[in-house]
Amino acid sequence: MNAISEAKKGNAGETVRRVAREEGVAEETILAGLVSGRVVVPKNSSRAVEKPCGIGGGLRVKVNANIGTSREAVDPEAEYRKLAAAAEAGADTVMDLSTGGDLNAIRKAILARAGVPVGTVPIYQAAAAAAERRGRIVEMTAEDIFSAVEDHARDGVDFVTVHCGVISRIIETLRASPRLMGVVSRGGAFLLEWMLHHGKENPLYSGFDRLLEIALRHDLTLSLGDGLRPGCLDDATDPAQVEELVVLGELVRRCRAAGVQVMVEGPGHVPLDQVEANVRMEKALCDGAPFYVLGPLVTDIAAGWDHLACAIGGAAAAAAGADYLCYVTPSEHLSLPGEEEVRQGVVATRIAAHAADLARGNPRARARDRRMALCRRRRDWEGQVENSLDSQSARRYLKTTGEENKDYCSMCGEYCSMKILSRRIPLRDS
Ligand code: SF4
Structure with missing residues (x-):
């Protein structure tokens, strides 16, 4: 259906x-x-999703958590624990980006365990299989790529990232306007290397009709990847990024004509003053398609704290109209995250999404903040824990102070301003 x-x-x-x-x-x-086409509900027709979600204009901003093995760290059980940690922290979706180990088995296990929509990047599987069977990623064939998409769709994956906009003519743009960081998207790099080696067009672009046919058959949502996203602030909003976005806009219209759900992925690393322009550009060029931003990170020097650099950019992007935020963890750029980094990444990005929901006038978001304010005024500690976006951390700090049952906390003690003022000025309760 x-x-x-x-x-x-x-x-x-x-x-x-x-x-x-x-x-x-x-x-x-x-x-x-x-x-x-301004909303997508990623859900494969063959998979039951316990907590489906809608992504797009007028809806709550959603948060994605990436998990998955790497070639250097193959521990599927650890990835399943990260999946649980992401779900517990409130991720709306997860993406399995595994590139090491038995990719089919890991994907199937994640699909069986996940209660939320699951996304993948099938080109990773095609590339890994080519490297394993034929010794080099460039030995990947177009058939490998489409077979991987078909396999993922048949297994029940709800959305796939496909880097269809990395097309031959943009290679000239990259040559004419050299970048500082080059191509940082793995999928984009695999495809560009393949295109340069074989002198052929990107199969995901030249064979886009085949992709549409697979997507339609499984009700698979296409997430048009930004294979040329900037990897540092210097490369943000450069000619190659913009040219790719123009191609993605063209492909959005082909998806819509075919009745295929589609969203568009965006940068990356973007200075704070360019974030809003990037969102407006995507919405204009892609006819209002849901915008899925990867960060954006608003500085390149927050190593160890990149989840915060991402949350700042994510809040600005979503306040300007982006619909879906991909988290970043504190270990971004440095190592594969563990469970705690996954949890911190989800919480930081949920705070960004919620801040944007408030800015966008979401009434439920406003009501929740109002409840929290009342709990604070009343020194209702349990209410504060309950209304917090991260109850686990709120409770930990509350316990540390040992002040759960007092009429003030250890911050100001007897000089608690709310306690003093509540006796002297009238207050409203809603
Ligand atoms: S003691 Fe200070 S920090 Fe604690 S509840 Fe009162 S005003 Fe807030």
Whole structure:
């Protein structure tokens, strides 16, 4: 069953009903978003998703957590623990970016365990298989790439990143306007290397109709990857990035004509003063398609704290209209994250998403902050823990002070301003 064709008939299935309830909007709002392409509900037709979500205009900003093995760290059980940590911290989706070990088995295990939509990057599998079987990634064939997409779709993956916009003519742009960091997207680098080696067009672009056919058959959402995203502030909003975005806009229109759900991925590393322009550019060039930003990191020198650099950029991007934030962990650029880094990355990005929801006037977000303010005023410690975006950390600090039952905390003690003022000025309760 295809979500867009059902939406066109006005049929809200269980998934759309659930998403509407979660968002506090009418089912018709989700259906209209699906028809216009401004909302996606990533869900493979063959997989039951316990907590589906809608991504797009007018909805709560969503957060993705990446997990997955690397060639250097193959420990599937650790990845399943990270999946649990991401879910517990409140990630709306997860992406399995595994590149080491038995990729089919890991993907299937993650799909079996995940209660949220799952995304993958099939080119990683095609590249890893080529390296293993034929010794080099450039020995990958177009058939390997489409087979990997088909395998992932058949297994129940809900959305896939496909770097279709890395096309031959942009190679000239990269030569004409050299970058400081070059190409930092793994998928983009695999494809460019392949295109340069074989002198051929990107198969994901030249064979885009085949991709559409697979996506339609499985109701697979396409996430058009930004293979030429900037990897440092100096490369942000450069000609290659913009040219790729123009191509992605063209592909968005082909997806819509074919009835395939589509979203667009964005940068990357972007100075704070360029974040809003990047969001507006995507929305204009891609006809309002949901925008999935990878950060963006607003400085290149926050190593060890990149989750915060990402949260600052993510909040600015989502306040300007981005719909979906991919987290970054404190170990970004340095090592594969562990469970604690995954948890911290999700929490930091959820704070960014919530800050943007407030800026966008989301009534549920506003109500939650108001509840927290009342709990603080009343020194309702349990209420504060409950309303916190990270109850685990809130409780830990509360316990550390040993002040749970007092009328003030150890910060100001008897000089608690709220206690003093509450006796002297009238206060409202809503
Ligand atoms: S003691 Fe200070 S920090 Fe603690 S609740 Fe009162 S005003 Fe807030």
